[in-house]
Amino acid sequence: MIFKPYTYQNTAMDWIFRHKRCCLFLDMGLGKTVSTLTAVQDLMDLAEVRKTLVVAPKKVAETVWSKECEKWDHLFLRVSKVLGSSVQREKALSEDADVYVIGRGNFVWLVDFYKAKLPFDCLVIDELTSFKSNRSQRFKAMKGVSTTFDRVIGLTGTPAPNGLIDLWAPMYIMDQGARLGKSLTAYRDTYFNLRKWNNIIVKCTVKKGMDRVIRDRISDICLSMQAKDYLELPDMIVHDVMVDLGESKPKYDQFEKEQVLTFLEENSESNVIANSAAGLMNKLQQFAGGAVYDDDGNAHEIHTAKLDCLREIVESAMASECHVLVFYQFVSEIPRIASALKGWKVRKYDSGRDLDDWNEGKIEVLLAHPASTAYGLNMQQGGHIIVWYGLTWNLELYQQANARLHRQGQEAPVQVFRLLASETVDESVRRALSGKDGVQDALLHALSEMASKHGASYDNDKEGKR
Numbered sequence: 001m002i003f004k005p006y007t008y009q010n011t012a013m014d015w016i017f018r019h020k021r022c023c024l025f026l027d028m029g030l031g032k033t034v035s036t037l038t039a040v041q042d043l044m045d046l047a048e049v050r051k052t053l054v055v056a057p058k059k060v061a062e063t064v065w066s067k068e069c070e071k072w073d074h075l076f077l078r079v080s081k082v083l084g085s086s087v088q089r090e091k092a093l094s095e096d097a098d099v100y101v102i103g104r105g106n107f108v109w110l111v112d113f114y115k116a117k118l119p120f121d122c123l124v125i126d127e128l129t130s131f132k133s134n135r136s137q138r139f140k141a142m143k144g145v146s147t148t149f150d151r152v153i154g155l156t157g158t159p160a161p162n163g164l165i166d167l168w169a170p171m172y173i174m175d176q177g178a179r180l181g182k183s184l185t186a187y188r189d190t191y192f193n194l195r196k197w198n199n200i201i202v203k204c205t206v207k208k209g210m211d212r213v214i215r216d217r218i219s220d221i222c223l224s225m226q227a228k229d230y231l232e233l234p235d236m237i238v239h240d241v242m243v244d245l246g247e248s249k250p251k252y253d254q255f256e257k258e259q260v261l262t263f264l265e266e267n268s269e270s271n272v273i274a275n276s277a278a279g280l281m282n283k284l285q286q287f288a289g290g291a292v293y294d295d296d297g298n299a300h301e302i303h304t305a306k307l308d309c310l311r312e313i314v315e316s317a318m319a320s321e322c323h324v325l326v327f328y329q330f331v332s333e334i335p336r337i338a339s340a341l342k343g344w345k346v347r348k349y350d351s352g353r354d355l356d357d358w359n360e361g362k363i364e365v366l367l368a369h370p371a372s373t374a375y376g377l378n379m380q381q382g383g384h385i386i387v388w389y390g391l392t393w394n395l396e397l398y399q400q401a402n403a404r405l406h407r408q409g410q411e412a413p414v415q416v417f418r419l420l421a422s423e424t425v426d427e428s429v430r431r432a433l434s435g436k437d438g439v440q441d442a443l444l445h446a447l448s449e450m451a452s453k454h455g456a457s458y459d460n461d462k463e464g465k466r
Contacts, residue, residue, distance in 0.1 A: 003034065003072045008230045013039040015223045016153055021174050023128065023154040023218075027227035029407035032155045033068045033376065034075075036124055037099075039153075041077055044098060049122045049151065051098065055142075056126035058083075058103035060376035063352035065101045065126075082106070089113075104130055104138055111141040121150040127375045128154035129396065131173055132166045134184050139169055146173045157403070158396045159224070164214050165192060165204045171218055179217045203441055227408075234384075236406045236414040240430065241309060242422045245288075248303040252287050252424055257454045259283055264451060277443040281393070282330075284425035289390050291332045299332030306389060306419050307340040313387055313417055314341055314365060323358075323383035324365045327401055329390035334367055337389065341365055349373055358382035370394075370401040380410040388418045391429040393439050425450075 005013070009031055012024055016039040026032045043049040054065055066079045080097035082089045089106065090113070100120065102110055104127075111118070123146065125131065131139045146152055154174060160166045168187045171180045181187045188194060191210040195203035206214070227233065245252055263280045286292045290306055291299040310326070317324050328334060338346050347354060349368040358366050359381040366382070370392050373379070384405055392398050406414040420426040428449065432442035 001071055001073060003038065003074050005035070005038070006031075006230065008225055009035045012036075012223060012225070013042075017043070019221055020150065021152045021221060023156075023159070023170070023174060023222040025156060025159045025222055025224040027157050027225060029227050029231060029233065029403060030157075030225055031408065032157070033064055033126075034072060036153060036155065037065070037068055037072075037075055037077060040099065040122060040124070041075060043122070043151070044077075051100065051120045052122040052124060053118065053120040053149075054099060054101040054124040054126060055104050055107050056101060057130065057375045058105055059372050060126055061101045061103040063355055064376045064378070065099065067352075069099075082110070108137050108141045111145055116145050116148075118145055118148060122153070123149040123151070124153045124155065125173070126155050128156045128170045128173075129158060129160075129166060132169045134169045134172075139173075142173050147176065158399060159222075163204065164206050164211060167214065167218070174221060179221075180214070231408055233406060233408070234410055234413045236402065236416060238416045238418065240418050240420055241313070243305050243309050243419055245303060245305050245421055245424070248305065249423070251302065252421070255287055255292075256284055256425070256450065260447070260450045260454050263447075277447045278393075278439075281425055281428075281443060281446065285390055285429070286330055286332070288421035288424045288426050289330065289333055291330075291336060293330075293332065299330075301336065304340070306421065307336060309419055310337065310387060310389060311340050313385075314344065317385050318344065318364065322385050323361065323363065324385045324387055325358075325379065325383060325405060326365060326367050326387045326389055327370050327392075328367055329369070329392065333389060337367060355379065368401075370397045373401060373404055375400055377404055378407070378409070379404040380407050384410060384412040384414045386414065386416045388416070391418060391420075391426065391433065393429055393432050393442055395433055395439075398433055 012026060012032070012035040015022055015024065016036065024032055024036070040049060040052050054061070056065065061081065062083060066081060069075045069077050069079050077099050078097040079099045079101060080092045080095045082092040082100055082102040086109070089102070089109070093100065131142055133139055152174060154170060159170070165188070168180050168184050177183070181190065188204065191214055192204045192206055259280055263276070283292065287302060290303045291301045293299050314324055326337060328337065334348055345362070345364040347357070347363050347366055349355070349366055349372060354363070354366070355377060357363050358379060361382065363382070386402060386405055402414070402416060418430070420430060425446070428446040432446070435442065
């Protein structure tokens, strides 16, 4: 295919040329990958780059970068995918290639393999926000080697998914603290108001006027573009489908009460934090979806209310010869959904072959976890209907997952159906996605509401009391 870059893509490529260390905050669908590959190839032609390392989410590493090189006529880059077992990865690294693509989960291994002396002069970090946790091993490994590259390019469509607090770690990788400070603590103290609960930070809000200061400080190396300013995409229409649990609703209410009160009893005020609350919410979401795991990891079906609703949506879609992308949250939902949709071609997304078959119309219902398909995959040719069997609390994953279909090249309005069990935790998740709070704040707020509902007291804004 002949590459005819849009003006915004030329702007992005020029930005890479003029900045040896830069970020492209390009909205989903603006062609970050082809723009980056074109710039890398031109830099190689000028002998400014010899070998490029791309660190990407696993599914993106498996398919996107190599397929983009195959897709465009002007790209002649040899791509080696550093995937699989350690033996396979070592073999891929020994190949004579121009671009080496590795999953971010193996980046720590790569640094250890080369003893921090990586033989690449250009680094591309696809989905830079996956390095937003300064405590993660991948951040620590990246922090140690990012200065060894002549060029570093950070890519993401959602630079601050949970607020500007997320910017510190990715920017540190780019400039070692030159713009936002040498430590996360200093960054927080300078730009944010902190709300603590028993010495645990439960809320960060940017100080008045500091959002502009932060953006100004990084603007010299960060290029930001939004799709709505450059693309004429079809509409994305969201339908909230309220699911009545019927006879199972009293059982859910009792289950929620028992889970919340037990949780508050077992967790002292000093250690009730988001990770613990997330486990509680998972249990409640499992019930809302129709099957709950026991302590041995076995799932027990309780109701089929969402399955019945999903089948109706799929039946309607198939009557119009439209295929459906279904996002699930728990592994137990896969066989239950597949069984409920017998008679149609249903497949779980696992590999690039599934992606190809979906885009070629060979799969009628594709089951996918948002974390596996959220980043970079072009799925718009396979359909325009999305069903969220269970929602994620993570706004970034939610937006990125929807953008698999709602992106450049989509010709039909994208219909997004969200199955919500009425008067359950599902409604808390919906509120979390419509607000500006991060995952942690949303979880703690939901916990506070549930505690009050069931006669307990839990205040996530002040010191906890019950």
